[in-house]
Amino acid sequence: MNTDQILAEIREANLSYLMLAQSLVRADKEQALFRLGVSEETAALIGSLTPAQMMKVATGNTLLCRFRMDDDMVWNLLTNHGKGSANDGMSRLHASILMAGRHQEAA
Template identity: 50%
Template structure:
């Protein structure tokens, strides 16, 4: 994949993520903070971004979103790799495990 194409795709993902995050925050800040894995300071910053600021952030050459877990158990629960469990139970278990993790701030 060419560098320009890769950067274009990163920009598209970033923009979609920021637009979704801003919409979720404006609809229900507490639920959005949980779903996005962010703290109140970051949520307020995203909520206040203008369209121009959103586009500027989205143009970063790094992904702004990331996986919320570094735990193989959570990945297995979310992906359904463990065939013995009920899908709804697995997803609920993963949500409980992720809810116990602290929201991380951008530093």
């Protein structure tokens, strides 16, 4: 994959993310804050973007979204690395609880 292809993929991911984020914010702001891991100010800004503004923001060369699972414990819970599938639901619930706590810390 060359640089132009990577930049095109980043732009596409950014636009998809912005469209999803705006949709979440407009549907249920509180849930959007939790699911996106953004501040109220950022959510308000995303919710008010026009389509032209979203296109302009999306054309940057940096991804707008990022992984919020910054530690091995959450990744292991989400992927069930080294575990059977019997505890899949419980592992995902545990990971969600951990990430929810981090959202509260950031807010």
